[in-house]
Amino acid sequence: MDVCFSPEMVTAHSLKHKTVVVADILRASSSITSGIQGGVPAIRPVEHIHRRHYWQDRGYLLGGERGGVMVDGFDLGNAPLDYLKAGAKKQKIIMTTTNGTRAIQVSKHAGQLLVGSFLNLEAIAEYLLKDRPPLLVVCSGWKGTPSLEDSLFAGALLDRLGTEYDAPLSDGARLAITNYRYHKEHLSQTVRNSSHGQRLLGMQREEDIEYCLQQSIYPVVPILKGEEIVALGS
Amino acid sequence: MDVCFSPEMVTAHSLKHKTVVVADILRASSSITSGIQGGVPAIRPVEHIHRRHYWQDRGYLLGGERGGVMVDGFDLGNAPLDYLKAGAKKQKIIMTTTNGTRAIQVSKHAGQLLVGSFLNLEAIAEYLLKDRPPLLVVCSGWKGTPSLEDSLFAGALLDRLGTEYDAPLSDGARLAITNYRYHKEHLSQTVRNSSHGQRLLGMQREEDIEYCLQQSIYPVVPILKGEEIVALGS
Secondary structure (H helix, E strand, O other): OEEEOOHHHHHHOOOOOOEEEEEOOOOHHHHHHHHHHHOOOOEEEOOOOOOHHHHHHOOOEEEEEEOOEEOOOOOEOOOHHHHHHHHHHOOOEEEEOOOHHHHHHHOOOOOEEEEEOHHHHHHHHHHHHHHOOOEEEEEOOEOOEOOHHHHHHHHHHHHHHHHHHOOOOOHHHHHHHHHHHHHHHHHHHHHHHOHHHHHHHHOOOHHHHHHHOOOOOOOOOEEEEOOEEEEOOO | OEEEOOHHHHHHOOOOOOEEEEEOOOOHHHHHHHHHHHOOOOEEEOOOOOOHHHHHHOOOEEEEEEOOEEOOOOOEOOOHHHHHHHHHHOOOEEEEOOOHHHHHHHOOOOOEEEEEOHHHHHHHHHHHHHHOOOEEEEEOOEOOEOOHHHHHHHHHHHHHHHHHHOOOOOHHHHHHHHHHHHHHHHHHHHHHHOHHHHHHHHOOOHHHHHHHOOOOOOOOOEEEEOOEEEEOOO
16 A cells, blocks of 8 residues: 655556555545435546637536636536535536546556545545555645645555455655644644645635545545546446 | 655655764664764765776775675775775775665755764764754665655654654654554664664574664764765864
């Protein structure tokens, strides 16, 4: 079991026979989890959205942010609750975010790619425990550096899988688990004090932080199928 | 205060006005600390040693390893005690190691570059506290992934600098400090269980692990001057 703290470090890992869980807790992977849970049929993560009309003509909603702010003319930003609500429209979403979609792009040649968040931690864990495949958690981080909230999720997931998984731990995995165990009784305060937490508080997005730290409230397992993320089994 | 967990991630940081402390606890930065402490006038870190005779003709000893093993025909491997003893010869050393010299090479455009280890932790800390420059600890890691022992050193150093330094902590710095605090009462056992600890134990280098974890026994501050590492003030 291994953890990669930023997309820039993925090249140090072989992905071919691995299951990758991508995490961008604040907020892309929480938004994707919420969207798929809410009924969005598919989310297409891209680094940039060129040709907006092309996608709109095909029934896609446009979602995403740059520097934490919704892109002008888009239907959705990166607030997870908006993705949950968007499910009612039953339209696909094409989505771009600063770090989260990049983590998905660099990991897409993995054996399988799941999208994880605190919201669906238990669902991801139970799915992994069925076959216990070689596992790599890819954290989105922030512009090439580690993010506390993503590594807390990685640690929480590996701590949950624990000895049941029966796989050796890399040093990166040990770092993440230790960090989670140290902070688990005061997760909300720790994430508020993190770089990204501070940025979101400055943008009046406190509700997003609290929402994203709710643990295992959704049973959905989002999985990459071709170029789009769908609900497992759909 | 910031921590970079592997040389591959240095590009995410601006180095220009920073003081970088390079750490490769097992074993390059412990060897360099020991050599400079022992009286080696200068150590030249290089990724590869081409033209061995060129350097030997100029009075250099050849040092280094590949995959943890001394290179055929070299004077020194990567056992820190050998570097300490080599000081008596008063010859410069040209040195190549798998990860440690790479961390120095990628960081050499920093404002200043120091070489840190547990052996000289207090000396490094006292030097930094004089001017409290913007600080980045660059961990050597292992082939692009984080190493537990390097991040433990980073955490120990930042924990020592603490509130006296009066500088904000990046998420990476928080990860390292948390990891150190969690493990500090049982450092030796933690490092023995780490990937690199296990490799060294398999190579019968247990004495190196114990030696490298001795804290603040040397007062030397190795600093990069041009292409070579020398004692600060020499």
